[in-house]
Structures are given as C-alpha cells and as structure tokens.
Amino acid sequence: MRFLNDVRAPYELTYDDVFMVPSRSGVGSRMSVDLRSDDGTGTTIPLVVSNMTAVAGRRMAETIARRGGIAILPQDVPADIAAGTIATVKACHTVFDTPITVKAHHTAGYARNLIPKRAHGAAVVVEEDRPIGILTNADLRGADNFAQVGTLMSASPMTLPDDVAPREAFLGLTAAGRRLAPVVAADGTLRGVLTRAGALRASIYDPALDAGGRLRVGAAIGINGDVAGRARALLAAGADVLVVDTAHGHQDSMLAALARVRDLDPGVPVAAGNVVTAEGVRDLVSAGADIVKVGVGPGAMCTTRMQTGVGRPQFSAVLECAAAARAAGARVWADGGVRHPRDVALALAAGASNVMIGSWFAGTHESPGDLMHDADGTPYKESFGMASHRAVVHRNAGTEEFEKARRALFEEGISSGRIRLEPGAGGVEDLVDRIVSGVRSACTYAGAEDLPGFAERAVVGVQSAAGFAEGAPRPGAR
Numbered sequence: 001m002r003f004l005n006d007v008r009a010p011y012e013l014t015y016d017d018v019f020m021v022p023s024r025s026g027v028g029s030r031m032s033v034d035l036r037s038d039d040g041t042g043t044t045i046p047l048v049v050s051n052m053t054a055v056a057g058r059r060m061a062e063t064i065a066r067r068g069g070i071a072i073l074p075q076d077v078p079a080d081i082a083a084g085t086i087a088t089v090k091a092c093h094t095v096f097d098t099p100i101t102v103k104a105h106h107t108a109g110y111a112r113n114l115i116p117k118r119a120h121g122a123a124v125v126v127e128e129d130r131p132i133g134i135l136t137n138a139d140l141r142g143a144d145n146f147a148q149v150g151t152l153m154s155a156s157p158m159t160l161p162d163d164v165a166p167r168e169a170f171l172g173l174t175a176a177g178r179r180l181a182p183v184v185a186a187d188g189t190l191r192g193v194l195t196r197a198g199a200l201r202a203s204i205y206d207p208a209l210d211a212g213g214r215l216r217v218g219a220a221i222g223i224n225g226d227v228a229g230r231a232r233a234l235l236a237a238g239a240d241v242l243v244v245d246t247a248h249g250h251q252d253s254m255l256a257a258l259a260r261v262r263d264l265d266p267g268v269p270v271a272a273g274n275v276v277t278a279e280g281v282r283d284l285v286s287a288g289a290d291i292v293k294v295g296v297g298p299g300a301m302c303t304t305r306m307q308t309g310v311g312r313p314q315f316s317a318v319l320e321c322a323a324a325a326r327a328a329g330a331r332v333w334a335d336g337g338v339r340h341p342r343d344v345a346l347a348l349a350a351g352a353s354n355v356m357i358g359s360w361f362a363g364t365h366e367s368p369g370d371l372m373h374d375a376d377g378t379p380y381k382e383s384f385g386m387a388s389h390r391a392v393v394h395r396n397a398g399t400e401e402f403e404k405a406r407r408a409l410f411e412e413g414i415s416s417g418r419i420r421l422e423p424g425a426g427g428v429e430d431l432v433d434r435i436v437s438g439v440r441s442a443c444t445y446a447g448a449e450d451l452p453g454f455a456e457r458a459v460v461g462v463q464s465a466a467g468f469a470e471g472a473p474r475p476g477a478r
Contacts, residue, residue, distance in 0.1 A: 001319070001349050004461035014298070014313035015343040016468045021459050025447035030440035031204075034450040035068070039291050039331035039353040040269040041241050042216050044068030044206040045436050046348055046451060048333055050358035051075060051220035051243060052301075054383045057368035058085045059117060060361065060428060062092040065215035067205040067432050072243050072356075075220040079230045082219050083237035090214040090238050094207045096162070096183045096192025099124045102135065104150030108143040111135055116371040116379075119364070119427025120195050124182050125153045129189045131182040133157060159184045162191045170199035201429060205436075216240040218271075223257040231261050235268070242270050245293070247304065249273040250280035255287040262288030274335055276312040278324035285328040292330060293356070294321040298337030300359040301383055301417055315350055322351025322455075341438025348439065348451055349458035359383045363419030364428040371421070379426065380418045 004021055027033065037043045049056045049064050049071035061071035073082045092098055100114050100123040111123050115137060125133035133153030143152055158181045160169050173181060173196045180195040194202075208216040218241030219234045221227055231242055244257050249272060258272050272284045273293025281292045295318075297304040297311030305311040314337040325332045334347035335356040347355045361367060362383035369381040422430065448454035 001351065001455055001458045001460055004459050007462060009462040012313040012316040013462065014315050015337060015339075015346050016465075017313070017462060018315055018346060018460050019463050019467065019471070020346065020349060020442065020445065021461060022445040023447045023457060023459055025444055027444045027447060027449055030437075030444045032449070033440045033443040035436065035439065035443075036450070037331075037353045038452060039333075041070055041218075041291075041354065042208050042210065043070050043354055044208055045432070046344070046352070046354045046439065047432065047435065048072060048218075048354045048356045049361055050335065050356045051218075051245060052358045052362070052383070053077075054369055054381070055358050055362050055367050057366075058088055059098075059366040060364075060368070061085070061089045061217045062098060062215055063119075063366045063428055064432070065089065065208045065217060066094060066097075067201060067429060067436075068208050069432070070208050070216050070218055070241065072241065073217065073219040075222045075243075075245055077219075079233040083233050086217050086219065086234070086237040086239055089217045090210075092215055093192045094209060094213070094215060095166075095198075095202050096194050097198055099182065099190060099193040101126045101190070102149050103127065104132070104148065104153070106149045107145060108140050108147045108149065108152060109145030111149055112140055112145070115140075116365060118193075119366065119429065120180055120193055120198075122180055122193070123149075124157075124190060124193065125149055126190060131157055131159060131184065131190050134180075134182070157182060160194055161186070164194075166199040166202040169194050170196055173199065197429070201433075210238070210240055214238075218243060220245045221257070221261065222246060223253045227257045228260045228264060231264055231266065235264070235266055240268055241291075242266055242268060243293070244270065244272040244289075245274075247274065247296070249275045249293065250277070250283060255283060258284065258287040258289055271333060273333075275321065276317040278320050281321045281324040281330070281332070282328060285325065285330045290330055291353070292321060292325055292332045293335045294318050294332045294352070295335035295337065295356075299335075300339075302336070315346060318347055318350040318352050326351065341435045342442075344435050345439050345442035346460070348454055349442070349446070349460060351455045353451070359417065359419055361428050361431065363421050363426070364431065365421070365426050366428045374418070379421045381421070383417045383419050 035045045045068035047069035051072035051074045053074045056071045064071050102111050102123045123135045124131045133155045134157045135153045139152045160181050160183045183192045219239045220243040221230050223246045269290040271291035272289040276296050284292050298314040318334045322332045331353040333354045334352035344355045443454045446457045448457045
C-alpha cells in the first residue's frame with residue numbers, strides 16, 4: 001500500500017479518515033479475485049469471527065466456515081465444552097445447513113423458540129430421522145402455543161438427494177416454488193437443509209476445510225491458569241487455530257503464556273494479542289506467535305479508550321503492525337472497528353491477512369444469544385464487551401466472593417448493547433455476502449488478483465470528515 005501523492009497525515013488514522021483511489025486494472029471480473037489468506041489458517045475469505053461470548057458459538061462457527069471464514073470460540077467457555085463444540089462443528093456437513101428438527105407431537109410454542117436459531121427460518125418435522133413435514137414462521141402465525149406441530153406443518157415436503165449439485169438444487173427449488181427443502185440420504189434419513197440462497201452460495205464460496213475435509217474452527221486461551229492444559233485439550237479436539245488472547249497483549253504474562261503454548265509444538269497457527277505497535281508485534285512473534293491480533297479500543301462494546309486513554313486509531317495500527325509482522329515472517333489480524341464493508345477492505349489494504357468481526361455479527365440468527373423484540377416489534381440480540389461486568393461475572397463464576405467483588409471495581413466495556421437484525425437479512429451469510437462483494441470490488445479497483453497483491457497495489461488517501469460524509473448514502477435517497 002502507498003499513500004496518494006505520498007501525502008501522510010500528521011496524525012493517526014482510522015478507517016473513516018482514509019479512502020482508496022482506483023488504479024489501472026487488468027482484473028476482468030471481481031469473481032476471479034482470490035480471497036484466500038496467506039497466514040496458514042485456511043480461510044478462503046478474509047473473515048474471522050471474534051472470540052466474544054455473544055458472537056462465536058457452534059451455529060456461528062459452522063456457518064462461517066461453510067463460506068470460507070473461521071470462528072474463534074471464546075476463552076470463557078470451559079475446555080470440555082469448547083472441545084465438544086469443536087467436535088460438533090467438525091461433524092457438520094460442509095454444504096448443507098444443519099436442520100432444526102421437531103416432532104409432530106411438539107407444541108407450537110416449543111417450535112417458536114427453535115426456529116429463530118437458524119436463518120433459514122424453518123423446522124423439519126421428523127419421524128424416525130425421516131422428514132415428514134416442514135414448519136415455518138408463517139405456519140405458526142396466529143397459532144396457539146399449545147397447538148401441536150403435526151396440525152400446522154406442511155406435510156410430504158419436497159426433498160433433495162444428498163448428492164445434488166448446487167445448480168440442480170437451485171433450479172429444482174425454483175421450479176417447485178420452494179424456498180428450501182430437506183436433504184436426505186439414499187435411505188431417506190435427514191442429512192440437512194438447503195435453501196435457494198444456500199445453493200447459490202455453495203457455487204460461489206469455498207468452505208474453510210481442514211486436511212480431513214472437515215469445517216475449520218479455532219479456539220481462544222487466556223494468559224492465566226492452566227494455559228498448556230487448555231491448549232492440549234483444544235488441540236486434541238481438533239482446533240485449527242489457537243488464539244492466546246488478552247486486552248493488553250504486550251506484557252510479560254502474555255509472552256510466558258505464548259512460550260508455554262509454543263512448547264507444545266501445536267502444529268496449527270498460534271495467534272496472540274492484542275497490540276498496536278511494531279515493538280509489540282516483534283515481541284509476540286519472538287515469543288512464538290504466527291499471527292498477531294491488532295487493535296486496542298476500536299470495538300463497538302469497548303470503553304478502554306474513554307476510560308484509560310489507551311489505544312490507537314485502527315488503520316494506523318494495522319498499517320504499522322502488518323509491516324513489522326511481515327518483516328518477521330508473521331501476519332496480523334485487524335481486530336475491531338469495522339462497521340462497513342469498506343472498513344474490511346481498508347484493513348486488508350493496510351496489510352491484514354484476516355479481519356476480525358465481533359458485534360457486527362452479534363445481530364444475526366447464528367449468534368448464541370436469544371432473539372428478542374423491542375416495543376416496536378423490531379428483533380434484536382444483545383452484545384457485550386469481553387471486559388464488561390457481564391463478561392467478568394461469567395469469567396469469575398468460581399472465584400471467591402471477596403476477590404470477585406474486588407475485581408468488579410475495575411471492569412471496562414459495555415455490558416448490554418442491542419444489535420438489531422436487518423429485516424429480511426438477519427443471517428450472518430447476508431452480511432458475509434455484502435462484505436465479500438465489497439472486498440472483491442475493492443480488489444478489482446486496485447487491479448489486484450489476490451489479497452497480497454491488494455496490499456501491495458492499494459493507493460490510499462487521507463480525507464476530511466466532509467469527504468467521508470460525501471461518500472455516504474443520503475437519507476431519503478432513491
């Protein structure tokens with residue numbers, strides 16, 4: 001990356017402060033751009049779901065991996081639970097969505113609580129693992145909570161064979177006027193669910209798969225307690241990336257924790273952070289990090305900068321840290337501060353190999369939280385910072401009461417933020433489509449066929465607040 005006309009601002013920059021200008025391009029189509037990372041994580045799109053309790057769970061992990069990204073399970077999750085989640089994700093189908101299943105005798109109230117867990121918005125009614133009906137939100141509208149599913153479902157559903165090609169599935173669903181269908185094995189047992197949108201995406205995205213052809217998933221470790229023991233358990237379960245994580249990554253405790261993980265010879269990439277300086281990057285790489293997480297204070301749920309004055313505008317932090325990491329043979333993840341697809345593209349232009357997304361993905365069907373509605377009926381989910389009171393309560397559940405009370409005096413971060421689901425586009429895949437489309441287009445504007453080429457060719461300028469506002473859609477515009 002270089003600055004337009006070699007003009008650098010005399011101050012630190014965040015994403016809103018910069019823009020990219022088009023360059024001569026020989027890239028014929030944005031679909032030909034290769035978005036695979038070069039950091040060893042195996043992602044085929046440059047997205048990592050942050051290790052936040054309100055964001056990264058089983059549903060999120062399997063869904064993002066099908067589209068080529070990877071989720072990092074939070075360090076607050078007990079090792080045995082995390083190991084079980086990893087095993088579950090590894091067992092998921094790489095193309096078909098995991099179905100929500102109910103039985104004919106279940107109640108409408110029971111089904112209402114399950115259906116929002118998946119963006120496809122339907123439950124498959126099964127009998128002895130074979131689909132006998134489909135139940136959607138439309139079927140439940142106006143139904144009494146105690147009504148039985150068998151009286152509400154659409155019986156004898158259309159099914160797809162488990163060897164169906166994406167194009168064939170899409171055309172078949174379209175011809176039948178169906179939005180989705182259960183996918184069945186040769187013996188009729190349920191294998192998954194495929195929607196028309198899912199069939200299209202299966203032809204566009206390459207899933208992030210391990211050497212055994214299973215979906216990839218990562219897991220985080222704190223810097224305290226039995227670091228090596230947790231790392232062993234996660235590795236034994238099949239974690240594809242280990243993330244040694246703390247808010248202040250440039251400290252002796254982090255370096256010691258990294259050394260303990262590296263001594264295990266993990267055989268998978270080890271990420272560590274967070275830092276915002278070249279010196280921090282060099283120290284973490286020397287201690288054993290393959291990837292360094294960059295970002296202090298840019299997250300939507302983070303109050304670190306307002307409470308402590310500590311942090312750094314994210315674009316400048318990523319730019320400096322990425323250069324230092326590449327000089328040391330490592331890579332960086334840009335962690336936090338992204339609100340638009342443009343921000344993801346700019347982080348990649350600054351040299352990040354992947355971009356971490358947290359609260360932006362909290363407002364999706366796949367995040368772990370329960371779907372709620374405000375007074376106007378707008379659906380939302382709650383997100384919270386990982387240093388907030390809510391997160392600290394979970395983290396210190398087994399701590400002695402006096403010490404727990406002492407720690408509560410020094411919490412940072414927002415404990416409850418409402419993240420609304422976009423009407424008609426409340427799945428994480430809808431957000432992924434927008435982000436990936438923006439990144440692909442940005443690469444074509446730069447004349448880059450892949451992400452390393454994008455970081456090399458991107459030309460970035462500095463703009464005023466008015467310049468940023470000029471590029472934003474106007475309210476009421478058509």
